Amino acid sequence: MPAHAGGYSDVRIPVSDIPPYSVDAAPDALILTLFGTSANTDIINFASTDSVVRRVTWRQVASDRAEYRVELHRAPFGYLVMWERGVLVLRVRRAPAIDRARPLRGLVIAVDAGHPPAGSTGPTGLYEAVATLGIAERLKTYLEQRGATVVMTRSAPGAVALTDRPVIARRADAHAFVSIHLNAFPDGVNPFGRHGTGTYYFNVWSEPMARAVQAGMVRRMGLRDLGIYYDNLAVLRPTWMPSVLCEGAFLMIPEQEAALRTPDFQDAYARGVADGLEVYFRELGR
Ligand SMILES: [Zn+2]
Structure with missing residues (x-):
């Protein structure tokens, strides 16, 4: 896994099994849909002071479908979905810091x-x-x-x-x-x-x-x-x-x-x- 310190934020959603899922990108959000499961509104985890993720909201869009809307401070740059022992992790990548005088430096x-x-x-x-x-x-x-x-x-x-x-x-x-x-x-x-x-x-x-x-x-x-x-x-x-x-x-x-x-x-x-x-x-x- 990529491991740049501070290069991403994780949204962690406890689930009992790996559910089928989809991720859709919006201009300033990622929308994670889990199928065959209900939204767990109590124990979703992300840092409220996060500089990548602004907030996470969720709703049960059908009896067997939960939608998590991960609102970002800016347009998405990248993400991964991972499974870590009972937790579905949406890893949201932070866009790199850019020196506008030399934009490619360090990339x-x-x-x-x-x-x-x-x-x-x-x-x-x-x-x-x-x-x-x-x-x-x-x-x-x-x-x-x-x-x-x-x-x-x-x-x-x-x-x-x-x-x-x-x-x-x-x-x-x-x-x-x-x-x-x-x-x-x-x-x-x-x-x-x-x-x-x-x-x-x-x-x-x-x-x-x-x-x-x-x-x-x-x-x-x-x-x-x-x-x-x-x-x-x-x-x-x-x-x-x-x-x-x-x-x-x-x-x-x-x-x-x-x-x-x-x-x-x-x-x-x-x-x-x-x-x-x-x-x-x-x-x-x-
Ligand atoms: Zn070719």
Whole structure:
């Protein structure tokens, strides 16, 4: 478990069994729903002077469903749900303290070079995973220059399982997860239609990071702005940190494949992502 002192607050709810649950994020709250159980109004536990959690309210929304509304002092940054011997723990992550002059200083950023396994191949044979590793290594350099510590989920040609990648980020207690990919088209789609730069997110609190990274890439790379996309992708589902997946260019477009073989274009991709992360964290520090 992440163990930064003061990096989170726990809301502890005694329950006799591990109930099925869901967590929904609101702009300034997390809503935990427990199914097949009734709300225990007496013994929920959190510190009233907490700087992350403002207050917790609960209600029985149906005979077999209890809802806990964990109101936060600001937008969610991440959470985990854990089970500790008779207690369900909602661990709410505190957003990091930011030096707005050097927003990335002291942060841990997980950089995920997409593939293998799988991955697409361009018309003249450039393999996606070769290009994503080149871009990821450049991104690492730029983030370190701006004061961040970088954890690479892959730093060699060999495969790293999709499910292992967010685990590496969580074990490092990373403050952001950024996955680097290149887009392809499904079979039968005209490759000369809509192509350009896009960014994906899943958890709602990742959306501001997706917007900032998208803007950074578009500015540096000069391709068409396809905008941000909400998508349920495996590497974006984990909840302990904001996560985005970048599809900075289209490997299937011959001009973009050719550009991706050049240090300059890989550099533009990496700088765009680094710029975006810097903008996002500076804004978070307001
Ligand atoms: Zn990919």
